[in-house]
Amino acid sequence: DAGVIQSPRHEVTEMGQEVTLRCKPISGHNSLFWYRQTMMRGLELLIYFNNNVPIDDSGMPEDRFSAKMPNASFSTLKIQPSEPRDSAVYFCASSEATQGHRGYTFGSGTRLTVV
Amino acid sequence: LAKTTQPISMDSYEGQEVNITCSHNNIATNDYITWYQQFPSQGPRFIIQGYKTKVTNEVASLFIPADRKSSTLSLPRVSLSDTAVYYCLVGPANSNDYKLSFGAGTTVTVRA
Numbered sequence: 001d002a003g004v005i006q007s008p009r010h011e012v013t014e015m016g017q018e019v020t021l022r023c024k025p026i027s028g029h030n031s032l033f034w035y036r037q038t039m040m041r042g043l044e045l046l047i048y049f050n051n052n053v054p055i056d057d058s059g060m061p062e063d064r065f066s067a068k069m070p071n072a073s074f075s076t077l078k079i080q081p082s083e084p085r086d087s088a089v090y091f092c093a094s095s096e097a098t099q100g101h102r103g104y105t106f107g108s109g110t111r112l113t114v115v
Numbered sequence: 116l117a118k119t120t121q122p123i124s125m126d127s128y129e130g131q132e133v134n135i136t137c138s139h140n141n142i143a144t145n146d147y148i149t150w151y152q153q154f155p156s157q158g159p160r161f162i163i164q165g166y167k168t169k170v171t172n173e174v175a176s177l178f179i180p181a182d183r184k185s186s187t188l189s190l191p192r193v194s195l196s197d198t199a200v201y202y203c204l205v206g207p208a209n210s211n212d213y214k215l216s217f218g219a220g221t222t223v224t225v226r227a
Contacts, residue, residue, distance in 0.1 A: 004158075033215075043159070043217040091158045093215075100208035101149040104215055106158025 004107035006092050012113045018080040021110045024073055025094030029105070034067055034077050035091040037109075043091070049075065050097070082114045119203045124222040133190040135221050137203030140184045147208040148179060148186045153200045153220070162201075163188070164208070190223070198225045 005024040013019050025032050034046040047057040049069045057067070064083070069075040079086055093106040120138040127133045139148070147166050151159040152174075163170055165177040165186070176189040190197055200220040 042219055045215070093158065101147060101204055101206055101215060102161050102164045102208070104151075104159075104161060106160065108156070109158055 004092055004094050004105050006090075006107035006110050008110060009108065010111045010113075012115065013082055015083055015114055016081045017114075018078065019082045019086075019112060019114075021077040021090050021092075021112070023075045023077070023092030023107060025075070025092070026105055027073065029094035029096050030072070031095045031097055032069060032075050033093040033095075033104070034075070035093065035106075036088045037091060038088045046077070079112075082112075084114045087112055087114050119205055119218055121201075121203050121218065121221045123219060124224070126224050126226065127193055128226050129194055130192050133193050133197070133223055133225075135188045135190075135201055135203075135223070136185055137188070137205075138185045139203070139205045142183050142205055143207070145207045146183075146205050148177065148183075149204045149206075149208075150175070150177065150188050151202045151204065151215075151217070153202065155199075159200075159202060159217070193223075193225045195225050195227060197223065199223060 007022045030051050032049040035043050036046055037043045046059045047067045048055050052069045065079055067077045089109045089111050091106050091109045093104050095103045147164055149164040150162050152162045153159040162174045163172055163177045165179050167179050170177045178187045200222050202217050202220040
């Protein structure tokens with residue numbers, strides 16, 4: 001398996017532009033997570049999907065952020081409009097529910113820079 | 116989820132053993148202790164999990180005393196490539212608990 005695949009690896013955009021981050025989870029994993037990592041706040045859980053359904057989006061910072069999972073093999077995280085404070089590394093992770101804490105596989109992340 | 120406390124950073128040299136202790140005083144009976152490792156520019160990856168006593172795999176060993184209020188991750192004979200952030204997490208190992216809550220972790224720097 002190729003693991004969790006995220007694209008793009010790097011994104012530089014201007015303030016106010018729309019940004020879309022993409023994630024392909026591991027086949028057979030029924031849970032998907034979006035995390036954001038910054039030096040100041042560490043790793044923060046943004047949203048969690050189970051069987052393609054959003055279960056907990058309490059970590060989404062504000063309405064400018066939205067996430068979708070149209071099918072079991074694809075998810076997007078969109079920021080519209082983007083702001084400089086959104087600059088961070090965004091990670092997608094997937095897991096199989098029966099594995100508990102040991103079963104999370106993270107992608108390599110998307111480094112977002114908003115100028 | 117039980118709160119964990121671990122050192123912010125540790126320095127070591129190649130070939131030495133590195134021991135990182137994590138405190139989790141309010142660990143619950145059904146909680147497991149899980150460690151993740153994050154290399155620069157990569158996402159975290161699972162390295163080891165345990166409930167009590169000792170667990171060993173090809174990457175590390177995990178020592179858990181009888182009271183389970185702390186645990187120690189041991190990295191034998193570290194190399195430069197072991198430089199990473201190590202996260203200790205505590206929580207029930209069942210499908211209802213989905214949230215991985217990462218603290219600041221311990222930044223381990225291995226020098227030549």
